[in-house]
Amino acid sequence: MQRRKIRLTVQYDGYDYHGWQIQPGKRTIQGELSEAISNLVGHKITVRAASRTDASVSALGQVAVFEVNSPIPIENFAGAINDRLPPEIVVTFAEPADKEFNVMGGVTSKLYRYTICTAPDRPVLNIRHCWHIPKKLDVPAMDKAAKLLIGTHDFKSFAAAKDKRESSVRTIFSCGVTAESQSVYIDVEGDGFLYNMVRNIVGTLVEVGIGRMAPERITDILDAKDRTAAGPIAPPQGLCLMWVKY
Amino acid sequence: MQRRKIRLTVQYDGYDYHGWQIQPGKRTIQGELSEAISNLVGHKITVRAASRTDASVSALGQVAVFEVNSPIPIENFAGAINDRLPPEIVVTFAEPADKEFNVMGGVTSKLYRYTICTAPDRPVLNIRHCWHIPKKLDVPAMDKAAKLLIGTHDFKSFAAAKDKRESSVRTIFSCGVTAESQSVYIDVEGDGFLYNMVRNIVGTLVEVGIGRMAPERITDILDAKDRTAAGPIAPPQGLCLMWVKY
Numbered sequence: 001m002q003r004r005k006i007r008l009t010v011q012y013d014g015y016d017y018h019g020w021q022i023q024p025g026k027r028t029i030q031g032e033l034s035e036a037i038s039n040l041v042g043h044k045i046t047v048r049a050a051s052r053t054d055a056s057v058s059a060l061g062q063v064a065v066f067e068v069n070s071p072i073p074i075e076n077f078a079g080a081i082n083d084r085l086p087p088e089i090v091v092t093f094a095e096p097a098d099k100e101f102n103v104m105g106g107v108t109s110k111l112y113r114y115t116i117c118t119a120p121d122r123p124v125l126n127i128r129h130c131w132h133i134p135k136k137l138d139v140p141a142m143d144k145a146a147k148l149l150i151g152t153h154d155f156k157s158f159a160a161a162k163d164k165r166e167s168s169v170r171t172i173f174s175c176g177v178t179a180e181s182q183s184v185y186i187d188v189e190g191d192g193f194l195y196n197m198v199r200n201i202v203g204t205l206v207e208v209g210i211g212r213m214a215p216e217r218i219t220d221i222l223d224a225k226d227r228t229a230a231g232p233i234a235p236p237q238g239l240c241l242m243w244v245k246y
Numbered sequence: 247m248q249r250r251k252i253r254l255t256v257q258y259d260g261y262d263y264h265g266w267q268i269q270p271g272k273r274t275i276q277g278e279l280s281e282a283i284s285n286l287v288g289h290k291i292t293v294r295a296a297s298r299t300d301a302s303v304s305a306l307g308q309v310a311v312f313e314v315n316s317p318i319p320i321e322n323f324a325g326a327i328n329d330r331l332p333p334e335i336v337v338t339f340a341e342p343a344d345k346e347f348n349v350m351g352g353v354t355s356k357l358y359r360y361t362i363c364t365a366p367d368r369p370v371l372n373i374r375h376c377w378h379i380p381k382k383l384d385v386p387a388m389d390k391a392a393k394l395l396i397g398t399h400d401f402k403s404f405a406a407a408k409d410k411r412e413s414s415v416r417t418i419f420s421c422g423v424t425a426e427s428q429s430v431y432i433d434v435e436g437d438g439f440l441y442n443m444v445r446n447i448v449g450t451l452v453e454v455g456i457g458r459m460a461p462e463r464i465t466d467i468l469d470a471k472d473r474t475a476a477g478p479i480a481p482p483q484g485l486c487l488m489w490v491k492y
Contacts, residue, residue, distance in 0.1 A: 013370045058371060082368065090368040122328065122336040124259045125304060125486075129371055240371075 003067055006077060007097035008033075008047070010062040013088040015128040015237055019055040020062075022046075029053070029089060033064065036084035041070035048103050050244040051110060054196075056236040058129060061111075061243035065103045101246075109173060111189040111242040114202045114234065119182040130183070131202075131238040137184055137209035142177040145208040145215035146186065149175045149201060149222075156225040158201055159194035160233075168194055168225075177205060184209070187242075196233055204231035249313055252323060253343035254279075254293070256308040259334040261374040261483055265301040266308075268292075275299070275335060279310065282330035287316035294349050296490040297356060300442075302482040304375060307357075307489035311349045347492075355419060357435040357488040360448045360480065365428040376429070377448075377484040383430055383455035389423040391454045391461035392432065395447060395468075396421050402471040404447055405440035406479075414440055414471075423451060430455070433488075442479055450477035 010033065018026040022034070033047045050063040072080065077094035085091070117123045117130040118137055149172050156168040172190040179185075186202050204221065207213040213231065221229045256279065264272040268280070280292045296309040318326065323340035331337070363369045363376040364383055395418050402414040418436040425431075432448050450467065453459040459477065467475045 011367070011370045013373065060371070087368060087373045088370055090370050092367045121257070121338045122333060124257045124334055124336050125306070125375055127259065127333045 003069055005065055005067050005097040005099060005101060006074070007095050007101065007103070008064045008066075008078070008081075008091050009093040010049075010064050011060050011090050011092055012058060012062070013128065014053060014058040015056050016088065017055065019057065020049055020052045029059075029062075032086060032089055033081075033091075034066075036081050037066055037068075039084055040080050041068050041072065043069060050103050050107050051241050053241055054236050054239075057239045057241070058237075059241040062241055063103060063244045063246075065097055065101060106246045107192065107244055109189055109191055109245040110193070111187060112193070112198045113240050113242050114186040114188075114198065114238045115240070116184040116186070116202075116206070116238060117182055118184060123182075128237055129240070131206075131235050133206065133210075135210060137179075137206070138211060139177055139179045139184060139209065141211075141215050142184075142186070142205045142209045145205055145213075145218045146175040146177050146188075146201075148215065148218040149188075153222050154225055155194055155197055155222070157221045157227055157229045158197045158204070159227065160196035160200070161227055162195060165194065170194065170197070175201075177209075198239060199234045199236065200227075200230055202234035202238070206234065207231035249315055251311055251313050251343040251345060251347060252320070253341050253347065253349070254310045254312075254324070254327075254337050255339040256295075256310050257306050257336050257338055258304060258308070259374065260299060260304040261302050262334065263301065265303065266295055266298045275305075275308075278332060278335055279327075279337075280312075282327050283312055283314075285330055286326050287314050287318065289315060296349050296353050297487050299487055300482050300485075303485045303487070304483075305487040308487055309349060309490045309492075311343055311347060352492045353438065353490055355435055355437055355491040356439070357433060358439070358444045359486050359488050360432040360434075360444065360484045361486070362430040362432070362448075362452070362484060363428060364430060369428075374483055375486070377452075377481050379452065379456075381456060383425075383452070384457060385423055385425045385430060385455065387457075387461050388430075388432070388451045388455040391451055391459075391464045392421040392423050392434075392447075394461065394464040395434075399468050400471055401440055401443055401468070403467045403473055403475045404443045404450070405473065406442035406446070407473055408441060411440065416440065416443070421447075423455075444485060445480045445482065446473075446476050448480035448484070452480065453477040 022031045045066045047064045047066045078091045115130040152171040174189045268277045291312045293310045293312045324337045361376040398417040420435045
């Protein structure tokens with residue numbers, strides 16, 4: 001039987017999961033997905049993803065691949081995998097991928113959305129997918145600060161200390177803050193992100209939103225190349241991977 | 247110190263809870279709320295509610311009361327209780343109640359909303375609060391059937407067998423089915439509901455929506471006064487108590 005590479009689009013509510021990456025004894029998205037597919041195809045496979053999302057982070061457009069020997073027709077894959085997945089994870093599309101398709105290295109751009117809820121009371125039905133800040137945020141100031149992040153910069157000030165990748169230079173293609181009713185959305189599109197980078201950007205933009213930091217400070221923070229220059233990290237559950245482009 | 251009666255408006259995501267009512271060794275809304283308030287006021291209290299919602303049922307407008315000896319000013323109660331509650335439960339309002347206020351017996355009307363999601367893929371970020379039926383539902387037919395439930399009827403056909411209340415006559419003031427994007431909402435307002443009545447109504451309306459039952463059958467089902475005449479029960483997580491009137 002010919003070995004095939006299959007590409008999946010995956011959505012998940014990551015709140016109760018220890019992130020994407022398999023960890024012994026913990027519930028992870030990669031673990032659940034790999035197990036479901038292995039059970040379906042009858043041999044052990046491991047899925048790999050575009051983004052190793054953190055614990056409690058969700059996705060509406062994660063991309064994942066695996067290789068398989070099974071003769072199952074491509075159009076039956078998504079449904080058959082979904083029958084074997086817990087309700088918080090779903091494969092929305094399965095398609096054949098080229099042998100050369102590099103799910104992580106081939107990414108040209110990804111969009112993360114971070115959701116803040118500014119309602120006075122805890123939004124109990126949405127508390128797993130937002131950061132609740134019961135205050136009026138200065139959205140135009142946050143958006144002004146966000147725009148200063150666009151471009152190719154050294155984002156060391158926004159990376160977790162434990163990120164050990166050689167270069168901390170990344171390109172942000174777009175970064176904007178919008179408000180709708182009692183929600184504030186922070187959308188960041190880039191070619192790649194350092195560990196905790198989006199959540200550190202969000203925490204810093206919130207400092208601007210509550211008036212504790214001027215929007216112009218972003219430039220100084222970038223120049224500092226020092227994590228302590230930026231604001232505190234935002235909690236994970238507001239973060240969602242919206243899509244990945246190749 | 248004078249004993250006071252305090253009325254609360256409460257919201258909760260009931261998905262991970264064993265319903266409102268305290269049960270030994272199980273996580274319940276009444277249990278969490280009673281414990282939080284007892285810790286706050288320094289003596290043991292038990293809250294009582296307008297509706298004993300079932301396991302996995304949520305609420306945006308539950309009403310609850312308790313009596314207390316504490317001198318805490320009324321305007322500080324909601325915030326202080328919320329500080330002691332898990333994130334899935336919130337008190338949105340606290341107000342003084344008359345001694346005669348009867349939280350269950352005094353109810354004149356309650357509205358339950360049931361949410362169905364008809365999107366082709368599982369809505370992972372909302373799966374805890376809807377019934378996923380990936381089909382086109384005939385909403386006008388469902389609404390026609392819903393309208394036949396309005397009025398004072400014997401709802402025995404829609405009551406769980408284990409409901410042992412003497413009379414199964416209730417009054418439904420309004421019942422309607424509406425669609426918005428990929429959601430279908432079933433709103434039922436009545437003076438009271440038998441055990442599982444709303445979920446049995448929803449299950450029956452879905453039979454109409456998928457074309458397995460004509461809307462006119464509702465009248466026969468009411469006349470039958472027999473649970474087996476109606477459709478199957480809908481799952482609990484789509485149900486939400488929206489408000490209670492006195």
